[in-house]
Amino acid sequence: MLTQDWHPCRHLSFASTHPGKHPFETVTAPYGPQVLWPDHCVQGKPGAGVSSGAAIPHAGLILRKGMDPAIDSYSALYENDRMTPTGLVGYLRERDLTRIFLPASPSIVCVRYSAEDACREDFTVFVVEDACRSIDVDGSVRPPAPSLTALRIPVHFGVRRRFLTGASRIRHLAQAAPWRGTCLDSREPGMTYPCR
DSSP states (O other): OEEEEOBOTTOTTBGGGSTTOOTTOEEEETTEEEEOBOSOSBTTSGGGSOOTTOOOTTOSOEEEEOOSTTOOOOSSSBOTTSSSBOSHHHHHHHTTOOEEEEOSOTTSHHHHHHHHHHHHTTOEEEEEGGGSOOOOSSSOOSSSOHHHHHHTOOEEOSOHHHHHHOHHHHHHHHTSOOOOEEEEOTTSTTOEEEEO
16 A cells, blocks of 8 residues: 655645745645645655555555545544544555554654554554655654654654565564554644554
């Protein structure tokens, strides 16, 4: 399963949509603070496509997100209003899948939000930190987010090659003890959710 940002032109998250604003500044959206990004992943444009170097014949789903021009979508499970589902939770539950492996750095905002939302939805989550690069916005590239530590989501580093190419590494991670605790959501201070 892959996710793909699929934004319309003039998306709320684009700095170009806000006269006088620049990438990486923050504005207030109806759902809270919104970081402004350079135009990216515009529907039908070359920059929105899946990398030609990606070997993904096994992908059963390519989930497009961020299509509503008025709301961004960091998480693979919910839009940034935290109420509008992307459909991924239903897809995973329909297939009786209970574990999510996020092959990316937890400092990437989309990975952090996806991990938090997956935990809130009672999935067991694993993050493989060195499987992609991060965008550093005001020091966001740093050790695992405190929210992931609080959620007891394991973050694995140094396993990229084995994780991406070998089923044995996935089996090893999947056999790790389920992580149980309380989900502390960094986007809603004081909110807690039961999690695995």
